[in-house]
Amino acid sequence: MKTRLLPYLALIWVALLGCSFFSNLASATPRAQPTGSASSPVQSTAGWLLPDPAVGLASLTSYHQELTVSFHGKNAGTDYQSVNSYVRDVWVEQSADFLVMTTSETGQEPGEMLMGKVGQAGYLRPGAGAICQVSWSETKPDAGTGRVPEPASLLPPIEQATDVGTETANGVSAHHYTISEKGSTTNTAGDFWLAEPGGYVVRYVLAVSGKEGEQHFEYNLSQVNLLGEVVYPEGCSAVLTDFPVMDGARNLHRLPNSVDYTVSTETSAISQFYKDQLVAQGWTFVNAHDKDPKNVTLIFTNKGQGKATSIVLNLRDKDVWVSAILRPWQPSSGVTPTP
Amino acid sequence: MEFRVVSCKYSFRGSTDVGATANAMSPGSFWNFVGSYDIVGTLEMHEDGTLSGQGTTNLFMDATGNNPLVKCGVETPWQGTTAVELQADPTAWSTEGVLDIQAHLEPMTINFTGITCKSFGVEVYGASPAITIASFDLDFAPLPGDGGSTSLEFQIPGQPGEFKMDLIVSPQEAGS
Numbered sequence: 001m002k003t004r005l006l007p008y009l010a011l012i013w014v015a016l017l018g019c020s021f022f023s024n025l026a027s028a029t030p031r032a033q034p035t036g037s038a039s040s041p042v043q044s045t046a047g048w049l050l051p052d053p054a055v056g057l058a059s060l061t062s063y064h065q066e067l068t069v070s071f072h073g074k075n076a077g078t079d080y081q082s083v084n085s086y087v088r089d090v091w092v093e094q095s096a097d098f099l100v101m102t103t104s105e106t107g108q109e110p111g112e113m114l115m116g117k118v119g120q121a122g123y124l125r126p127g128a129g130a131i132c133q134v135s136w137s138e139t140k141p142d143a144g145t146g147r148v149p150e151p152a153s154l155l156p157p158i159e160q161a162t163d164v165g166t167e168t169a170n171g172v173s174a175h176h177y178t179i180s181e182k183g184s185t186t187n188t189a190g191d192f193w194l195a196e197p198g199g200y201v202v203r204y205v206l207a208v209s210g211k212e213g214e215q216h217f218e219y220n221l222s223q224v225n226l227l228g229e230v231v232y233p234e235g236c237s238a239v240l241t242d243f244p245v246m247d248g249a250r251n252l253h254r255l256p257n258s259v260d261y262t263v264s265t266e267t268s269a270i271s272q273f274y275k276d277q278l279v280a281q282g283w284t285f286v287n288a289h290d291k292d293p294k295n296v297t298l299i300f301t302n303k304g305q306g307k308a309t310s311i312v313l314n315l316r317d318k319d320v321w322v323s324a325i326l327r328p329w330q331p332s333s334g335v336t337p338t339p
Numbered sequence: 340m341e342f343r344v345v346s347c348k349y350s351f352r353g354s355t356d357v358g359a360t361a362n363a364m365s366p367g368s369f370w371n372f373v374g375s376y377d378i379v380g381t382l383e384m385h386e387d388g389t390l391s392g393q394g395t396t397n398l399f400m401d402a403t404g405n406n407p408l409v410k411c412g413v414e415t416p417w418q419g420t421t422a423v424e425l426q427a428d429p430t431a432w433s434t435e436g437v438l439d440i441q442a443h444l445e446p447m448t449i450n451f452t453g454i455t456c457k458s459f460g461v462e463v464y465g466a467s468p469a470i471t472i473a474s475f476d477l478d479f480a481p482l483p484g485d486g487g488s489t490s491l492e493f494q495i496p497g498q499p500g501e502f503k504m505d506l507i508v509s510p511q512e513a514g515s
Contacts (some may be wrong), residue, residue: 080409092354133487253509255488260350286373290397291418297375297399310354310375312397323352323379329359 029048045157049177053155053219056200062091062227067151073213080106080213082324086151089227095119096230099148114233121239121254132236136253155204155219158192169193169202170222179206190217195224240262241276242326243280244277246270260323267296267320272297274311283309306330347509349486351392351425353378353442353504357400360500362475369409374400374416376502378423378442378477381511389415390427395420395446402408413457419472421447436484438508473497479506487511 059124064072067086074080088099098116100228113123114132125132152301161177168174174193181188190206232238237256245252249261262271275285278300286308289297301308308329314321348507354377361372380394398419405413421444428439453466473496486508493502 013445046492130490130513133483135483135485135487160363180397186359192515235487239373251509252506255410255507257505258488258507260507262350262511275393286403287399287401287416289375289397289416289418292395292397293419295377295395295397295420297377297397299373299399299401301373309372310356310377312352312354312375312379314352314379321350321379323350323354323509324350325354325507327356327359327377327505329356329373330362 005280014144042299045159048157048159049161050158050194050201053157053201053204054150054152056087056195056198057090057150057152059198060200061093061225062089062090062223063221063225064223064227065151066218066222067154068216069154071213072214072216075106075212082106086146086149086154088151090152091227091230094230096125097148098233098236099151100233101149109323114236116233116236117148118230118232118238119241121339123233123236125233132233134236134239134255136239136255138252144230150201151156152201152219155201156206161192164191166196168221170224172198172202172221172224174202240324243326244274244281246273246322249322257325257327258323258325260321262319264319267293267315270313270320270322271296271298274300301324301329340480349382349386349392349448350509350511351378351380351382351394351440351507352507353491355485355502357398357502360502361400361402364500369404369411370402371404372402374398374401376504378444378504379423380423382425382427382438382440382508384432386440388429388433389428390432390438392414392426393423394423394442396423396447398447402454409456411454413454414452415450417449417451419447419449419514421445431481434483435481437481438484438486439481440479440506440508442479444475444477446474470511477504483505 065088068083070083072081082103082105085102086099088097091099096118098114101113103111112128114123116123120136120138122135123132158179161179164176164178166173167176172195174195176191176193179190180189187209192204193202194200195202199220201219202221205219207215209214239254239256240259241254243259245259245261246263246265248265249263252261271288279285282304283300283302286299286301296313298311299308306328307326309324309326311322313326344502354375356374358372376398378394378396380392382390382392384390384491399416400417402413406454423445424443426441431437431439448469448471450469451467453464457464475493477493479491482489488505488507490506493504495502
């Protein structure tokens, strides 16, 4: 029974103590693996029992993760504690995941941030109660929001541990391992469960106590392959993936209530395209505002969906910028007029 | 080191559902109003570091009668067009990477001919004069440098009702 955690834990302590939680996340290098600088030599994890705590997750179709990393002790001689929490839902086939990170730290205001992506849409809610910002990129969905961190990668790798046997953890059959090591300055104790089959971490609890205090990791993976449809966090909405777009569209952006793109086509052809496509989808063409041929507005309503859309065709040189906005719409209830 | 790539040209659209406001102001009305009040333009970064652009404001609203016994229609919809000047705070863009956009809308005349209703063989026509909306400004909440959407509640000078403008700002690739 032996663990080689100290180089990783030292790095994580440095990363978590006295630093901004979100600036750590922004570094996009949450893995505890040292990165080869002179002050943190690379330590090979080849042959370790759990060299990468994120192992096996790619083989799942969906899952829910919760990780809490806390520290209680002293910082520069004064009492200090911090709790960083990560809650993440992942839908692999839909290329969707949402992560909510919260932090509390002595002397600091609590913080919260949501990051996520669904297909080509990226989501960012920079604080509790803030607006959920949505961006779209056909090639880089996280271009505007940052890559969603993998909580399991924040767990220290483990070289060796004692196999206790097979148990059920978080509803999954798993091998239970224990860790217990007393060093000259640090004591380490914990348990973790590796799915059988699959090898992914189902549960992981680790406490490292030293002269300055105790660091505690608790990680749970649940609802494995059971999440079903993508659930959007409060205030975040799906983008309009089914709103028709012309062939040859460039610079396409799909947002929750709008679609825009550029196309090299006559405005009359674009108008006809939407009259055909949207009417086929159950929309009613109301009218076209084409007083200015360089700026044409098309209005459609959909009583069944309770929506109206306003599509602007803005002629620029040889191209047309097409911008569609969808809004709630209900016809007025109506009264019988006096003849 | 990570470099952030920010566009120097944006397409801009602010859009207001004027029909929704008209319907809300006339609950139980015979009429269903459907319309759109749009600001469309481009915003570009210039060599001196300023961000500005021009565009067009268009108002369009139609109405249909809401009773099977009476056929009503608008002869020509409410329509108006005018120019808009757009600018973004260069300091906010250069230091925070955000688009803090203001729009200055020129006065706009809205033309409308009238409404015709037919019921049991009787046709009734009602006319309305053109109205002019005074110049006014819109100051939008900051958006990320790579674009996005937001909304703004505002009032049109001299007109009743509260309006909500949805704003889309889309970065444009070179050549778009």
